[in-house]
Amino acid sequence: MAEPLISARNIKKYFDVGEGMLKAVDGISFDIYPGETFGLVGESGCGKSTAGRTIIRLYDPTEGELIFNGKNIYDLSHREMQEVRRNFQMIFQDPYASLNPRMTVEEIVAEPLDIHKAYKNHEERKARVIELLELVGLNEEHAMRFPHEFSGGQRQRIGIARALALNPKFIVCDEPISALDVSIQAQVVNLLKDLQEKLGLTYMFIAHDLSMVRYISDRVGVMYLGHMMELAKSEELYDNPIHPYTRALLSAIPIPNPEIQRSRKRIMLEGDVPSPINPKPGCRFVDRCSYAVDKCRKETPVFEEIKPNHFVACHRAREI
Amino acid sequence: MEKVLEVKNLAVSFKTFFGEVEAVRDISFDVGRSETVAIVGESGCGKSVTANSIMQLLPMPPAFFKGGEILFNGDNLLKRSEKEIQAIRGNQISMVFQDPMTSLNPTMKIGKQIVEGLVKHQKLSTEEAKKKAIEMLNLVAVPQPEKRINQYPHEFSGGMRQRVMIALAMVSTPQLLIADEPTTALDVTVQAQILELMKEIQKKLNMSIILITHDLGIVADMSDKVIVMYAGQILEEGLTEEIFENTKHPYTRKLLASVPRLDMSRDEPLHSIEGTPPDLYIPPKGCSFYDRCEYAMKICKSHMPDFESHSSTHKSRCWLNHPMAQANEGRNS
Numbered sequence: 217m218a219e220p221l222i223s224a225r226n227i228k229k230y231f232d233v234g235e236g237m238l239k240a241v242d243g244i245s246f247d248i249y250p251g252e253t254f255g256l257v258g259e260s261g262c263g264k265s266t267a268g269r270t271i272i273r274l275y276d277p278t279e280g281e282l283i284f285n286g287k288n289i290y291d292l293s294h295r296e297m298q299e300v301r302r303n304f305q306m307i308f309q310d311p312y313a314s315l316n317p318r319m320t321v322e323e324i325v326a327e328p329l330d331i332h333k334a335y336k337n338h339e340e341r342k343a344r345v346i347e348l349l350e351l352v353g354l355n356e357e358h359a360m361r362f363p364h365e366f367s368g369g370q371r372q373r374i375g376i377a378r379a380l381a382l383n384p385k386f387i388v389c390d391e392p393i394s395a396l397d398v399s400i401q402a403q404v405v406n407l408l409k410d411l412q413e414k415l416g417l418t419y420m421f422i423a424h425d426l427s428m429v430r431y432i433s434d435r436v437g438v439m440y441l442g443h444m445m446e447l448a449k450s451e452e453l454y455d456n457p458i459h460p461y462t463r464a465l466l467s468a469i470p471i472p473n474p475e476i477q478r479s480r481k482r483i484m485l486e487g488d489v490p491s492p493i494n495p496k497p498g499c500r501f502v503d504r505c506s507y508a509v510d511k512c513r514k515e516t517p518v519f520e521e522i523k524p525n526h527f528v529a530c531h532r533a534r535e536i
Numbered sequence: 537m538e539k540v541l542e543v544k545n546l547a548v549s550f551k552t553f554f555g556e557v558e559a560v561r562d563i564s565f566d567v568g569r570s571e572t573v574a575i576v577g578e579s580g581c582g583k584s585v586t587a588n589s590i591m592q593l594l595p596m597p598p599a600f601f602k603g604g605e606i607l608f609n610g611d612n613l614l615k616r617s618e619k620e621i622q623a624i625r626g627n628q629i630s631m632v633f634q635d636p637m638t639s640l641n642p643t644m645k646i647g648k649q650i651v652e653g654l655v656k657h658q659k660l661s662t663e664e665a666k667k668k669a670i671e672m673l674n675l676v677a678v679p680q681p682e683k684r685i686n687q688y689p690h691e692f693s694g695g696m697r698q699r700v701m702i703a704l705a706m707v708s709t710p711q712l713l714i715a716d717e718p719t720t721a722l723d724v725t726v727q728a729q730i731l732e733l734m735k736e737i738q739k740k741l742n743m744s745i746i747l748i749t750h751d752l753g754i755v756a757d758m759s760d761k762v763i764v765m766y767a768g769q770i771l772e773e774g775l776t777e778e779i780f781e782n783t784k785h786p787y788t789r790k791l792l793a794s795v796p797r798l799d800m801s802r803d804e805p806l807h808s809i810e811g812t813p814p815d816l817y818i819p820p821k822g823c824s825f826y827d828r829c830e831y832a833m834k835i836c837k838s839h840m841p842d843f844e845s846h847s848s849t850h851k852s853r854c855w856l857n858h859p860m861a862q863a864n865e866g867r868n869s
Contacts, residue, residue, distance in 0.1 A: 259723035367812050397578040398750055402794040402808030431796035454798060468728040470753025472795055474776045477756040485725045
């Protein structure tokens, strides 16, 4: 396989919350290859958004390395980081909150260009903004309007145009469609796929909608309480899940087909996700796992390759 | 089947500074005993306004009823006074709201919030009501209910709060439960628990459910009958199997095609519905889906079709299903 575009090694991000350490991301490692879409799924509070933000260094990590172009970007100075950051962009969840209501669309889309002084004169700036708007299915007329004049789907397009302004290589999409209606979701997903093909982008796609993640991602990682539980090619993960948590998660997705849905056997999980503040040692999923044995309470399972390109963190991965 | 609720030609509008918004435009449907009816559609299609009309929870003004009747056990709710409605609301008809984070009172203990309704509606003593509250929390599988009733909402997780909401709605053994996106704010594993719980309680109490959702997977799982709403109107209605397997309206078909399925190939394109729903300040004269429909014909622009029956339970509003239109397909042909 090709060289990875970015390699995350043992990334940790802790927050001091007074009553202890909130271990939002607790040692996750993975590679993302150029041109692919890496999906990250998990339930709320599992650390997937923190992982996405730590990777592009919006948060400074507690520990770990992120190799991009042969360099660990966590070692870079503020100045060097600014140069590298052109390559990383983010699309946010809430298209209502992530655009400044007092700026016109042109100002919003041109802001990254302004910061990085990526144009010679005013005409060039304007031309680039129009080019970007057209790329995401908007047009020149929209440039002088304000965010409140747009629908949710259109706003998300503006957010995408802004993310594309500096020709990034890697975009973290943090739940980019969860605030949108189903019919609009498909529009945005199709746009993201087209742009990926046209511009050779690499995505990290964070979401809790598992069927959408399967559809858009080449490989998918499953997180639970700050740990990566399973990682595999999209089809492989959904067809042959190994980790008990992944199995439960997949069986909980309602399928829009009454015949199949009503005859399915679901794995019901008892209880809720435990608190990530000062978590106990051992497997994070142990209290809700029907396969748990004593070893699971004592030792944290290693994240290892069980089958080619299929990684699982479970002591009993080979037997169940 | 015995009908618990009949909605007849309901029309609800909102007065605003810019004019009248016709949020619900002449809809009729009914709900049978222990039946689950799902209402699906995009945001702004009028599904929540319909639910809130039945509960009479709409702020008036700006909202007002333009016409129609809501018959609950044959009794028109729109003719009742606010006082009479209060005796029904939360007692015979209950509602579970979308957001468990904001629909509980943060300054009141959980137990007290449940007891409040019991004392008011069923004239129980506080002691009896408390016992009943613990029983209800047990029923919705909240662990240690004796301890939990003395806690505040912020001490509960999202899933637990939604359970409390359901306990609150069930406590008076209602005949009809209206669940407005009851699991949208929850994770899938918790969602599965809550839906399972609702099914169980429905069986026990012989309750009817109106389920408002945009998740077609949940519809497939839960409902007996499906109503597809768009721009304040019903476009298609039928048994769940009929809607999924014998889809008649282009909008329903598009809606079904726009969600990725777990069994579809990743190379298959996702069918998005281009454009956005019409503005209900000036509702279109013809079919409200005209602008976004790939099969739109001339007549669709000027005339809204009537319902065409496909079976005794299945009907849709589309000119394509009109006996005279079968041969003519394609835009503006």
